[in-house]
Amino acid sequence: MNYNPNDKDSIIQYARLLTGQTLRDACNKEILEHNYKGKGNFGQVLEKFYFEYEPNNESEPDFAFAGIELKSSPLKQLQNLEYRAKERLVLNIINYIDLINQDFETSGFYRKNACLLLVFYLHDSNLDIIDYIIKIVDEWSFTETDLAVIKKDWEFIRDKVRAGKAHELSEGDTFYLGACTKGQNSNSTRQQPNSQILAMQRAFSFKQSYVNHIIASIANESIGIYGKLILSAERAQAQTIEEIVIEKFAPYLGNTINQIIDKTNISLNPTAKSFYANLTNAILGIELDKKIEEFDKAEIIVRTVRLKENNLPCEDISFPTFKFEKIIKEEWIDSDFKDVLDHKFLFIFYQYEAKQLILKKAKFWNMPFEDIQEAENVWNETKRIVQSGNIVNKVISNRRFTNFPNKSFNAVAHVRPHAKNALDTYTLPVKDELTGTTEYTKHCFWLNSSYVRDEIYLKS
DNA sequence: GCATGATCATGC
DNA sequence: GCATGATCATGC
Numbered sequence: 001m002n003y004n005p006n007d008k009d010s011i012i013q014y015a016r017l018l019t020g021q022t023l024r025d026a027c028n029k030e031i032l033e034h035n036y037k038g039k040g041n042f043g044q045v046l047e048k049f050y051f052e053y054e055p056n057n058e059s060e061p062d063f064a065f066a067g068i069e070l071k072s073s074p075l076k077q078l079q080n081l082e083y084r085a086k087e088r089l090v091l092n093i094i095n096y097i098d099l100i101n102q103d104f105e106t107s108g109f110y111r112k113n114a115c116l117l118l119v120f121y122l123h124d125s126n127l128d129i130i131d132y133i134i135k136i137v138d139e140w141s142f143t144e145t146d147l148a149v150i151k152k153d154w155e156f157i158r159d160k161v162r163a164g165k166a167h168e169l170s171e172g173d174t175f176y177l178g179a180c181t182k183g184q185n186s187n188s189t190r191q192q193p194n195s196q197i198l199a200m201q202r203a204f205s206f207k208q209s210y211v212n213h214i215i216a217s218i219a220n221e222s223i224g225i226y227g228k229l230i231l232s233a234e235r236a237q238a239q240t241i242e243e244i245v246i247e248k249f250a251p252y253l254g255n256t257i258n259q260i261i262d263k264t265n266i267s268l269n270p271t272a273k274s275f276y277a278n279l280t281n282a283i284l285g286i287e288l289d290k291k292i293e294e295f296d297k298a299e300i301i302v303r304t305v306r307l308k309e310n311n312l313p314c315e316d317i318s319f320p321t322f323k324f325e326k327i328i329k330e331e332w333i334d335s336d337f338k339d340v341l342d343h344k345f346l347f348i349f350y351q352y353e354a355k356q357l358i359l360k361k362a363k364f365w366n367m368p369f370e371d372i373q374e375a376e377n378v379w380n381e382t383k384r385i386v387q388s389g390n391i392v393n394k395v396i397s398n399r400r401f402t403n404f405p406n407k408s409f410n411a412v413a414h415v416r417p418h419a420k421n422a423l424d425t426y427t428l429p430v431k432d433e434l435t436g437t438t439e440y441t442k443h444c445f446w447l448n449s450s451y452v453r454d455e456i457y458l459k460s
Numbered sequence: 461g462c463a464t465g466a467t468c469a470t471g472c
Numbered sequence: 473g474c475a476t477g478a479t480c481a482t483g484c
Binding site for chain 1: 474475476477478479480482483
């Protein structure tokens, strides 16, 4: 070995030598050539052939004596050549049985991950993993403020498992630390305490955006201009992000938009671009040109909804368009639609009263388990329609009506166009039988306005 | 007044 | 040029 596995500085110095190299360059060539058979993942090869140890038991850090856990994770490169996390950073698998009897400070999660040695490599699907270029290597541990948020996330996950709801866990439940699914398919299940229902195997993980902030901090680079909601670790220990945000909204509930503008002492043009986003920033005390660090790290999707006097949103809630060719190749479990529904949302409701918009409610929300199953039905039906080649149901005065699941198909979501115009299309994998067209107006999934009213606005 | 098709406007 | 959040238009 070229380093001392019991000495933290020695481990980190040795790890840093990886920067700019590939595993093929950095590892002992004879050992690698004799033992690497083109199988395994990057992390395993890194452990075996660079650090030259066999993966150890699950509950202790990889370098137990030095208290360091080795983690490697892929990067992608943006058009402007900056690096971003390609995916979430997966930490230890959750043992549902053990978890419910733990406290955060003495938990397996914290013992194992309190100090991480991070190795980020540039992913390239054309290359063998031992030819990936390693870009960023450094030790990292939680800031005090983030640790307080993560502790609350961890406790939320533990308490849900305690309640016998491990099978209902969602990444949208929590802010920075998620319980991500781990395993090839929905057959990767485990027993859970306090329920007979088998639960998907899950692991603690940092959300992809959170990993970007880690990368920025260790690479000392900026990924944007941010304002903070939480100004001290003490605040993060005392209150959740949710409580802090709801508290900031409270003084403005019942106010008209003009009253909010007056109170926050900002100048906003109501017809301007990101008017509602600016108003939200003003209420939260964030400068208008800044992104909100905590929301970004937690991948919170903020949506402003205008309600009619009868509580029904003026519009349904849209999501990004899907590609017809892609959806037929996806499985639900790793589909884009499920991914977005596994996020945490902040809904901000304004309601028309006597033609004035009044701030009524700010609410954090993530889709309940049973509704995600409903959304799955919509997704499955959509995939089926695309595969069938029966997109168009009828054409009436040049308007083409489709067979995609509509509002009466499902109480949660439906599919509708979402395009620049009717000629803004994606290619169809199967030619449409009725019209013979090989491309179709871009569509997306929408949350039904009635669902938003009943399940998000009206439910306390 | 709702359901569904169609489109706008901004920012990256 | 396109993705995204938001909104308009038409017909029943």
